[in-house]
Amino acid sequence: MTSTGKVIAACALMIVVCIGALSFWSEVRNELDREWVTHTLLVVEKLQEVRIDITQAETGQRGYMLTGQDRYLQLYGAGVDQVHRDMSELPDLVLDNPREHEATQRLEPLIAARLAELEAGIEVRKRSGLLAGVEAASRRNNGEKWMGQIAAQIGEMRAAEAELLSKRLETAAASGRKMKVIVVGGNTLAIVILLVKGFVIHRETCKRNLAEQNLKHMNERLERRTSELSETNVELESFAYSVAHDLRGPLRHIAGYSNVLAQDYAPQLDMEGQRYLAKVADGAQKMGHLIDDLLSLSKVGLQELSLQTTSLDALVRQVMDELEMDSARRTIEWQISKLFDVKCDPALMKQVFVNLLSNAVKYSGKREHPIIQVGQLEQGNERVVFVRDNGVGFEMQYVGKLFGTFQRLHKTGDFEGTGVGLAIVQRIIRKHGGLIWAEAEPDRGATFFFTLGPPEIKPSSEPELAIKEEAMHV
């Protein structure tokens, strides 16, 4: 996903989370608002009840005053109790509103005064009978006055509560509307963002699919090219092989007949004639070596590797013995250190040592005391085998030509050779996934280094592993 895509997705997520939080918060607010509405209604009802209570007390007192019956006295008592109970609840209900609280405090003495008057009337009636009571009641009848004031007070309070109620209803409705706006608007926004995001993802997917298709297409082309190339390579190798092969026939005839000529007709040729004939034979022989080398070179290319765990040590000693037999008259000092066991094609690896060591023998041939070293060193993770001689060496500026086919750094008059040996060595090393390089100085010898690709077997210098390897070989 691109960074823009991530930002868009994060925005959408954040908005959805915010909407959730806001909805929750406004739901809480709304609930609170609705509670206030309920509360206001409760206050109004309570005030109403107080009026009804007082009216009940008055009805009870009046009935007693007229009839003297206890029934009315009980009605009066219940009314008074009810007034007290309701009035005791009222201050708590209006605690939230200081104005109403004050109004309640003003209401209390009025009610107390009215109740006291009613009580006094009952006392007179009890003590002195109907007439005295009626008389006393009419004499000091402030009932209407008290009741008027009480009603006014309650009315005022109810009016205030009504005002509060309408305000609170308005608030509740407003917060409900706000919540609707938040939920609808926010969700719409989130949906829009997700749609945009979906579109962006769709476009990116399209682009990626296209890129993937392109890549696949290019890979296919590359594969085709590679297989074409390797086919061409194999064809070329086969061509080189069959050409070299077919050249051997006529060459054998040239060599054969010049030899026959020399054997049968030598007396009829003068010295110059015999010299020419020798040149023909010599040329044919050289060409024979060239062709053989060319054949080995193209064979390396065509051949499949048959990998086996091989002791490079044994290979080197074998090659050394063969070379010593060839150059029996020369005394070469061989310095061979312990080498790795490696997984390689033993026949090809022997060819590597044959070519490198015979080169070393050849180019150190003019030394009084030729020294040839074979050893190994570790470079980072890689193991490097080297072959060093103290021969004529070469100039490093020509090192690039060293491994080319038919490339020679020395005159044929000085050293014989076809210029294929190192090309074969390089091809074999590369086929093993390794590298080969050289360092030299004119007249101070040359060193050839090579690796054999990723190491699979530990060097035999580690005793434990060496024993294991040997055990495996048994």
Add this chain to the structure above:
Amino acid sequence: MSNAVEILLVDDSPEDVELTVRALRRSKIVNEIQVAEDGAEALDFLFCRGAFRDRTFASPPRLILLDLKLPKVSGLEVLQAIRADERTKAIPVVILTSSKEQKDLINGYNLGVNAFVQKPVDFEQFGEAIRQIGMFWMLINQAPPVGGFVETRAQGA
């Protein structure tokens, strides 16, 4: 027996034939050499047919020197035919060719060749190789008894 063919040389190159015959003669081991220039002629000779219908199986060559690249019938096909027939299967065959290709070697030995020699370019080496082949198969090696295989089979059956 002095006129019996000792070596059948199958090679289509007259130069190779001449040089091979010369090398064999100079080694003074063989006298009677029959040359076949292609595989078909070699088979005619071996199976006493065509131009060789007067020959009998009673006097097979003691050695066949066989080139591989031959017109009409290839060297390997000739070898196959020789080994497939009871009357010729015991005759020693040495492949003498310029090739030392892996597949030729494998096919040759699979078909039961007795030896596989690459013709060296160097004439001295070539001559030496021919001399050694002649010496081994003519003088050192014990030839299979003539007709022995057919008779043994007949008795066994």
